[in-house]
Amino acid sequence: MSAFFTSRLFFISLALVIIAATLPLYVSGYVLGLLTVAFYFGVFAMAWDLLFGFAGEVNFGPTFLIGVGAYTAGILNAQFGWSVYPCIVLGALASVIAGLVLALPALRVRGPYFGLTTLVAVLMLQNFIVVFADLTGGEIGLTIPDVISINAGTNYWIALGFMTISAAILYGLSQSPIGLVLQASGQDPVQAGALGFNIVKHKLAAFVVSAFFSGLSGALLVFYFGTASVGTVVDVAVGVNVIVSAVLGGRRTVLGAALGAIFLIVAGEFLRPTGELATFIVSAVALLVVLFFPGGFLGAALSREARS
């Protein structure tokens, strides 16, 4: 852990955060808005990487955790008139509870079965949102009356600060003994278990931490967008974005996942002039990375550093 503070990665990250923090002084509100969304997605991707990259579980349900956090916060604000901050806290809490409920059956199974259980959770959430349209706004979405701030710079700084703190905690966790046990159980669950580690407990902890950050980020995103809808927080396509971000940035690196998410959202915006082909191009680039640089951006960079 202490080695990290003297590593090149730490100084690069620090420099990037400082540069990013000065952006509102000279770039347009449009760019800030784009990056704000990208930062929240960065947290989604990092939280997902903790579970996938380290514990080796394909979680198709990131949007279940994100969606529960986002909708809980949104419904409390829009339907019950609660103020913003309690809504955010309760959103994150609801996501932790949902994570526990999902983890109990899901952790009994492995591999594709785990993937499916988590995917089913997303499909169920979507169905419930549509069925209980009075509460959730259904397919149209829920309009959120309150926002954290209307100032683009403030929103940007909140998102950046939130992402930086989340990154520090998640990265720290991944390098801690807990992270090492997770990694060991991802690679060889039988041996890790034989060493006396309670794998299920560790995975459950990873799930809960992952749920907390996903839910918190989802709740914050809702108060940035001013709306909660299936398309923005629960759709399978959102989950695909999260997964692609983590693989693109480099799995098992946590920080890479955030880079991947920012790249994906910014690239999507740059490709907007190509119209409907934007998603095609982004997916094609991601596929090429998966095929030729399976370590992802940060994975490739780190292995080069390790070699030199």
Place this chain on the structure above:
Amino acid sequence: MRVFQILIDGFAISALYALGATGFTLIFGVSGVLNLSHGAIMVAAAVAAWAAASILNVGTYVGALVGVGVALLTAFATYFAVVKPIQDSRRIPNEEKEIFVLTGTLLWGIMIQELIAYFFTNNAKTVLPIVEGVVEILGVRTPKNEIFTAITCCLVIALLWLLVNRTRTGKAVLAASMNPRGVTLLGLELTNIYIVVWAIYGILAGIAGVLLGMFLGVSSYSVGPLTASAFSIVVLGGLGSVSGSLIAAFVVGYLETLTAYLVSPAYRTIPALLLLVFVMYIRPQGLLGRR
């Protein structure tokens, strides 16, 4: 009246689900590949059949053939451009190949979906049915197309069963699913077997896609839900077990039809999803799965 209607409609939709899931489970059973571009290949087949019949005016039969042909080509492209490079890659550790195949085929499916949306828009397309008109069975007015769909699905699945159990090629495929290394010791090239399996898969997915296009219609939005439903059926039945996925397809098909008729179409998929979670909880390997 209503009982017969549920029985007939449920049978047709279940047979279609069964056909759609069979190819998916076959590939998993033989090579351990979960192909997440499955829905995209089915939609590509349906859209190709629609385009050939409605834009090029080649007629419904040729249109259907074009659809199956496109699915076959797409299946080969999936294998050679995505799955095989990942399986052969030396940079990806063996224990992570499964996850990379999932991610790779997922991205590939999105690429196909976006190309379809780009060239043919997101609008729903209904493939012109091969047989038209309505017949009355047991007092229920049923479109002939629905009966045609059900019969074709059953025939294709029966043919597949014969192919796998009664031919030399089929036996090689079956052997590869049980012991891949043993098959290579017998002098059979594993890659050739995989090519045969992907060819069979392409044809199955193509027929299922075209029939789906005739029966319910498809759009590029159908890609995700189709993959998800094939995935659920296959896991419910037990990964790699063809008979398990047939049973699961009928359970899910009838459960959905019952819910749609007796409760509300809005709740259609919920009981099936709940059942899936329940089965996963008490029997994680699925109904007929091996562990």
